[in-house]
Amino acid sequence: MNYQPTVQLESISKEFTAGENSFLALDDVSVTIHPGEMVAIMGPSGSGKSTLMTLIGLLDTPSSGSYYLDGENVSVLSRLEQARVRNRKLGFVFQNFNLLPRLTAQKNVELPLVYGRVPGRDRAQRSREALEAVGLGSKINNLPTTLSGGQKQRVAIARALVHNPSMILADEPTGALDTRTGAEIMHLFRELNREQGRTIVIVTHDPEIGRHMDRVIGLRDGRLAENILHEYYGVDVYNAVDPDPVRAAAD
Numbered sequence: 001m002n003y004q005p006t007v008q009l010e011s012i013s014k015e016f017t018a019g020e021n022s023f024l025a026l027d028d029v030s031v032t033i034h035p036g037e038m039v040a041i042m043g044p045s046g047s048g049k050s051t052l053m054t055l056i057g058l059l060d061t062p063s064s065g066s067y068y069l070d071g072e073n074v075s076v077l078s079r080l081e082q083a084r085v086r087n088r089k090l091g092f093v094f095q096n097f098n099l100l101p102r103l104t105a106q107k108n109v110e111l112p113l114v115y116g117r118v119p120g121r122d123r124a125q126r127s128r129e130a131l132e133a134v135g136l137g138s139k140i141n142n143l144p145t146t147l148s149g150g151q152k153q154r155v156a157i158a159r160a161l162v163h164n165p166s167m168i169l170a171d172e173p174t175g176a177l178d179t180r181t182g183a184e185i186m187h188l189f190r191e192l193n194r195e196q197g198r199t200i201v202i203v204t205h206d207p208e209i210g211r212h213m214d215r216v217i218g219l220r221d222g223r224l225a226e227n228i229l230h231e232y233y234g235v236d237v238y239n240a241v242d243p244d245p246v247r248a249a250a251d
Contacts, residue, residue, distance in 0.1 A: 004071045006167050006199045007033035007056055012065035014051050025051040026062070027222040033167075038193045038200045040210045042228050043219035050171070052219065053203045057169045058086040070166055087116055091160030095172040097152040099144040105131060106140040109159045116163060130158035134188060150181035157188065167199040168192070174206065186212065207233035 014026040026048045033039055041049045054060045055067065058074060061082075067075040074085055091112075099108045109127040118126070131140055134154040144152055153173060160168050170189070174182030186209060192198045202209065210216045210229050218228025225231065 003034070005032045005068070006035050006037075006070060007031065007201075008068040009056070010066045010068075012052075012055060012062045012067065014048075014055065014060070015063045025222055026055070028065075029219075029222070029224055030065075031217055031224075033199065033201060035166075035199055036193070036197045038190065038214045039202070040213040040216045041201065041203045041219065042205070042207075042210050042216055042232075043225065044232055046221075047219040047225075048222040049203050049219050051222075052217075053169060053171055053201070056201065057090055057092060058082045087112060088163065089166040091163070091165040091168045093153070093156050093160050093168060093170040093173045095175040097144070097149075097156045097176070099152055099155060101144050104141050104143060105136060105147070105155045105158075108144070108155055109162050111159060112163045118163075126162050127158070130162040131155070133161065134158045148181075149177050150184055153177065153181075153185050154188065157185075157192075161192070161198075167201060170200065170202045172204055173202060174204070174209065182206075 009029060009031040012026055012029045012031075013024065016023045016025055029048075029052065031052075041052055043049045051060075055062055058069075062075060065075070066073055069085065069089060072085070074082060077085065100111075106124070106127045109130050110123045113123040113126060128137070128140055131137055134157050136151060136154050136158065139147065139151060139155075144155070147155065157168075168189075173189075174185055177185060189200055189202070190212075193200050202213070204210060207229055210233070216229055218225040218231075220228070220231075
């Protein structure tokens with residue numbers, strides 16, 4: 001059995017500079033995420049969690065330290081090489097869905113395959129299968145304007161899944177949804193995690209999401225922080241008895 005981490009960050013720092021001023025958004029952060037884990041990144045505004053997500057997602061590069069993705073040191077690759085790795089191995093889900101309004105659900109889901117130069121017939125089949133996997137097999141020809149918020153997020157999740165990535169990165173995926181719909185989306189993430197073994201990393205402010213994850217990575221002032229749920233949200237993670245947020249929301 002392969003126990004190689006999906007993500008291994010070693011002493012990562014990220015400094016931003018504007019004129020004569022500089023700001024250390026991440027300071028000597030080391031994180032390991034294993035295959036099949038469902039992990040939340042949490043912390044107050046300005047803690048560095050979004051910066052950490054962009055580095056894990058190969059959308060930016062660290063100022064120092066090393067990043068290994070599936071055992072490969074991706075921090076030494078060129079931006080073009082990183083983009084190729086990103087398109088093969090990472091799927092992204094955003095708070096505001098980021099769907100193209102003039103494309104059908106199926107065409108939106110196909111986009112990562114277009115960038116990967118997958119032939120048209122294969123793109124169509126794989127996008128249909130991805131939409132069926134998230135319960136939207138009957139909506140393949142719908143435009144985003146005809147879909148509910150929850151359905152739009154399911155399309156976004158299907159798009160993240162369509163190229164079979166090693167890991168899904170979700171940035172506040174329930175932030176634009178009502179409580180019930182958000183719980184349904186989290187239930188879908190948990191199903192993908194349990195049934196397909198997907199590694200899922202979610203940036204969130206919501207303590208109810210954090211307490212139902214396998215693990216929480218807490219950040220404070222750019223550094224790792226212990227027991228972030230209790231410290232910032234008044235929630236004790238060990239009180240989370242029900243692992244199903246849909247059922248918990250219905251109680």
